[in-house]
Amino acid sequence: MKVDVPAPNDKSKIPLPTLSQINADRITLLATQYWSPQTKDNHLPYDSAIVESIYQAEILGSNFSVRRIMMLEFSQYLENYLWPHYETGKASHAHMMSIIVMINEKFRERVLAWQALLKKPDDFPGFFEQVLHASVAEDHLSNNMREQTNLPLFLNHCFGSMEVQLCRDQVKRLVSLSMWISLQEGR
Incomplete structure (x- = not known):
């Protein structure tokens, strides 16, 4: 008796969206109105309610669906909307978490993750x-396990990106001198 086993690289489980599906998607429509480079001259002004809405509907509402997050990444949400409008001390939890999710997605896709943040480095220390506060604050702890997981994953990416000055300047404050001395010389 012969059993058909799908090939290990069989991607039929995740059907790719068609161009018409992408163009009709809510994220694409919002991108066209607010941040897409192709429509830069016709953008509506920044609205923090859009960030909140996208976080609630597309990230939390989809239970951190990789497909929805990929759509946000494809639309350049981080580069053209989230990070340019991030303001230290004024950004909401949803704005912060959206940035974290987008950076984690860049790492998952193995693309350059820190480029967008390097364009506006002065806000990174506040971010x-x-x-860090959200990671330990009990009042911000969500019942959503995926949200709780994204915070330490982001911090892990920061610790793993010591070659990036932006990350190194923040992370080195958290590590004691005795830990630095214990590292192998090559590291």
């Missing part, structure tokens, strides 16, 4: 501080 990093907000992430």
